[in-house]
Amino acid sequence: MSEFRKISTLKVLGSCAIASAILLVACSDSDNDQDPDDSTFVGSRAGRAGVNNHPGVLTALPTAGEKVNGEGVRKLLMLYMVGSDLESGSDAGTTDLLEVQTALNAMSDAQLANFDIVVAFGGSEKEGWKGMRIADTDLLFDDAEDGIYGNLPAESYRYLATGANMGDQSSLELFFRYINQTYENYDDTALVMWDHGSAYGPFGNDDNFNSDALSLSEINGALAAASPGEPVNNGKLGMIGFDACLNGNLEIASVTQPYAEYHVGSEELEPGHGWNYTFVVNEFGKGTGIRQFATGLVDNYVNHGSHPYKSDGKTLSVYDQTQFAPVRSAVDALYADLSSNYNLEADIANAVIDATEGSFGFGKSSREDESISIDLREFITILKSKLDVVGYADTHAKMSAVETALDAYIIKTAQDGTRAKAGGITIAPPSVSPGSYASVKFSNGVESLVKTYAADVSSDDTAPVEALALATRNAEGDSVNEIRARFIDDNLASVHVIYGFQDTDTIDGSDEPVDYFLPIITFPADYDEQNDEYVGTTWEGKGFFLNYGEAEEDSVFIPVEFNQRYENEEGSFEVYTTEVDFVPASVTSDVEPGSDDELIETAVLQLVARVNDDDSLTVVDHHFRTYVQIFDNDVDDHSTLLFDRNDRRLAIGDRVVFYSQALAMDEGEEDEFITTSDSFVQLTQTANFSFEGVEHTDSSGQVAVPEAALAAFDIAGNFTLTAPREIVVE
Template identity: 30%
Template sequence: MIFYQEKLKNKKMTIPWRVWTRLLLVATAFMFNQPVQAEVCLPPTVDEGLNLDIPCVGVDGQQYTAQILYKAPFWEYLSHAPSTCEWKVENCATLTSTMDLTVPNFALDGLSQIAVLKFDANESAPLRWTYQKHFENRAGESNGFSYNHGTLAPAKPTTEEVSGKKLLAIYMVGSDLEGRYKLGTKDLKELIRGYNALTNKEAIAVVVAFGGAKNWPGMRYASMAQILADSADNKFGNETGDDAYLYNEPRAVMGDKSALTHFLTFLQDNYGKANPRFLVLWNHGNGFLGYGKDQNNNMDGLSLTELHEAFTDSGTEKFDLIGFDACLMGSIEVANTIRHHAHYLQASQELEPGHGWNWEEVIQRYANHADLIEAGKSMVDNFVDNETHGKNRSGKTLSVVDLNQYDFVLTHLNTFADALTAKINAADPATITALNAALSPSSGAESYGKHGSNRLEFDLKHFATLIGGPESEALSQAIDNYVLHANNDGTRQNANGVSFLALNHNLYLSRKKVDKDQMVSFNGYEMNLWENLYVSESVWQLYKTIHALAQSDSQAPTVVDQVADARGGEFLNLDASDPLAQATGVVATFTDENLTTVRTIFGGVKSVEGEDNQLFLSVGAVQARPTEKNGQYFASAWDGQWYVMQYDEDEDPVWMPLAFENQYTDDTGQALTVYTAEVQFIRKVEDEVSTVGFFGDLVELFGDEEEPFPDDLAELEITFDANNNVVAHQVRPYLVIHENEADKRGHLAPGKETFDIQAGDEIRFLSTWLKFSPAGEIIGARFYPTTDGMLEVLQTPVFSFAAILLEDDEGDEMAPRYVMAAEDASGNITLTAPMDVK
């Protein structure tokens, strides 16, 4: 790298603060009309003196040529003029709103690089840039990661008169939801049905930006009239002609802030006089990790930082209401971003089931309610209570909050966080006990966005209530004033309308710690986790305190004793008439000050040939019951029966390796239990085989950490009543998200779509082998498919509770055994040695 090592070795290392008045003058000087495009733009050229001649540079939707002279150690502006060539992303440079210049195809000394030049905002200096960084030139490759935000050609002004009208604007990143399942198409058809049913069509303006899917490359803007015309062949995005869309750019990346900025600017310029203005962001959501995955660009999405920058850069005025038809966006971290750009926020705390909101109802309720808040409340209730649009008992939550009350919530959240931090640092026993209970995955705070044994978010009010104290009460009251309306389908009964980052989520705990100053200095790199989850210094200190507490506890719970033939009445405070009092079972006692949950795992064992070790195959896991003795837990004897699925009338049912998830009582008083299983799942969708993804507790067991996750894995969730009858079941996709090019494996996030298992699907259940030493210590684990291959489902599946036969790989019967597993608040896990079923 001769160029960078020698010719720029004296580059300026510090960047002065931005001088906004100077930027404004420069931006004003660049405001010319967009020229007619002709021949394809050539790449930049660099002469021997390092002077730059750039045939195309994008500035705020405009396109220019530019000449920049090198005057060591910086480049200085010489001239610019309107550009007449046809934009080519791998050749054209871009100038950001802060005047930083990204130059692709920077060819010198036989190398082709992307160079980033940092604007020097020193007011006394001429316009000049200093070298900041370079990286390998990948423009034009299909790896999906954007190295610069690009510049989109400006949109033509609309002629629609919007004064006195309501605005409904939708930013629909189709992603796999459209590319695989045509859910964007379904929602647009719902929108059409709702619009056609309106008696006051003239009172609402509708504009939709859609793209980001395999069948929707780039991005288009369409008015309601254009959507109606586009639907004639039951497909969207395939119209031709200059008037087919308000805007059409096949090279746009909807998961990049440049596209959202462009759309928001278009709305401000053309629909700014509408009142009220309702913007909905449609696609996958992942809480503080961001929103909107572009299927054509490696599922590249928008971080909360990018969302904020897109709104800010567009100069749009505050929307009256911003909604997310996306998962997990009803959090305090999301509100911290959106509060700058809207008065009210409508979003789900939990994963959204089905294909999201019922758009036939959304447009009607928005158009027909004179009061915006009442319209929002009506949309919330319709989403949750409508059984014909997305199954009930599938985790539906939705709320509408008043962002004008955000500061009051934050004030009380800071007070609560300061008090909790102080008590943790003082090792207050009552606080530590309450904290461990709140962090318990099975009986703690209401939680959302399950990632294996982890949760992405906690319900803020429920968590505070479990901690207790006057600070909790004050925070709860502030939340009540902030949440205008919240609803849930009965499965999330402690969903109070706003969530926050799960304090013990290992995505947080496993990352390298940084402080606030470091975090701010990192602004701008891809997927800035810390900036996106940062709410306040008090909350930040609480996160760090919880992290330190977890880091200080590396000791797993200790097994004190275990009994395989215990009688329930001896350990549980039960009336003699209770059947459990006479039942035998398994008991184990653990010591750990931070113990949060204990489960009993049913399974079978086999010997390892040539070894003294044993392999334990996990069949299912149930919640163990605490006895009156501290740290002691009991589970009833296993009678060899477990949950099975009949998939083919000519074949025996297969057992399902289910794990206890939670219990709740529905609005009829019926007690329900939820179990989950890891599966491989394939569904044939519209003549195309579709696979959906997976997340397991022990993902490191599924191949090398450098290998990408497979895409044919999923999570099955089944809800049973007290008589073991199935009330509901669903398969949920997981997405593989790569933070950057170096992240080969990626991380997994829950998808938005859910499925019932149907005839024609293929499925295979995944269990786990645990290897135990002769001393009963676990020394290894791996995933284990319970069948040799995928099972083709040839009937509507029938679930039941029946006796099962456990066989190993060779078809030999295995002896039934118990294992009890204890987990503490830091995620440390201990398993007892396998015990005989008696």
């Protein structure tokens, strides 16, 4: 049996540590000798990540010459590529541009004569990627010769400004103006926005300007001022697509809607490789029409075989923007109805809370306690299940109207078999901060519900009340079969069954020991509607371990939360998540878990486990994504989580430490995320995960007994923990 030991003095990740650990690391300003006119570069990296007041320095556009005429069958592909840390850290931009070049190299002269591409790239600290460069088809051939982009002489580029901030509206607008003065009369046009994304949050983080990114209002401002509609016969682009995380989203689609016929985006986080650009160029160049190209892109993207490596969680959707108005109208009417009745009808309030908490969340972090967006279809499905059809006929009609509108709007959606709850489009959850959502302005109804929900949260300072708690034993009486509890709270958000151990220790810098319950594994509790009770069944005493070395003692316990279960042609799988601090093998400095050391990266790690015929679990894959907090300003805490697109796996030499949410059992004490060990463990072999028996030695040196408890949380985060019940593991 594997054993984990908890060090008597635990490291605690308090709010200061969180704020420090998630700041992006500032790198050197140095550039190579081939980067022209470096004196014009104006970078800004001080302060909170995302906060930057410098728009960058642009040079004037070159004098417009004779326009490239696309009349006939010519196609125009436009790519706005903000390299950010994706390029400086993993050459992701270069990889995709080389995929573009592979397709161009395979084209015949006749095909090239009917295809044009224009790329704006930069926004990264990497040599040759500071500022913004614009290259067309001919120049891409030249720049690709040595496999290094951005190192041609300055005069070679169609435009160059080494001081440009690609995360500012001015740079995007200038790119559009360049297109408008250079191209005309194209039937098929597509604009691809490439980098990090965050749904209704910022897009395109410029490394050189403290990760400054384009807000929705800036994207809208650039499109409104200079939408590249001039090259298009009907005045609208054929497609605006986001090769970025989380942008299969209603709020950002509302921004692109006036300027394009179709919107393409992913509900989920995207893998680092993103779209396959050899396919993009080949298919777009065929001239089969935007709709067929976009729907084909969806199939290609979710197909594992179209990428250099397998990565789970791929989703992609195409929206018909001519059908947007009915969606906006239906969603606005539904949300206005929910908001106006929230404080009048308890059933409405409870349904909204259940749907908010129960809908599948995208871009989620347990440590930050938030999801960036939720699936809109699932939100409505849960609402419908909670509200009586007869008693709330008008609300049901409004929900059905949204579903009907979405059916016409989402013309293609697909997922790779691991995201069964992805219905095609997301929306901001009602629980989003009104301050962060204020600039989005998707609809008055949605904003009203967000404010109503926030007011309910701010007024809730009482934890759920435990009205009943009991445990039933098996026929022999020696093992608890299940635990049950009933909770009273107008704003009950979720109930979890937690399996773990009790302990007493000093946490959060307290002088006095605190009694707390340390979770091993956490599941959503089942709800017995007939008895109005939440139920947790027995735990067989097993948990997940990372075996990081060859020695028997080279094993560390991993506290996890159940995320989802899915089935595909390979079998049934369960996904579990945990919060970690991560230090890559390339860093050799000593660091302490939970400290404010900027070398520590914050991440969410997922374990994918196959469910075997005997219900045991075998870990078949793991991956993690680091994330940072991008702030709106220096004044308040309004922020958005920005997840790395690079889907990584632990490697030899990496260091990692895991976090668990220690739930305080003493009245007046708060729960804390704590590290499960005092030091990082370093992998000396390929990461190997196991699911086996857990034994815990508490702070007094005694072997603790495994127990189960139910934890009820309200929308404000107040919680009640039932008395843990001992489990006799046979």
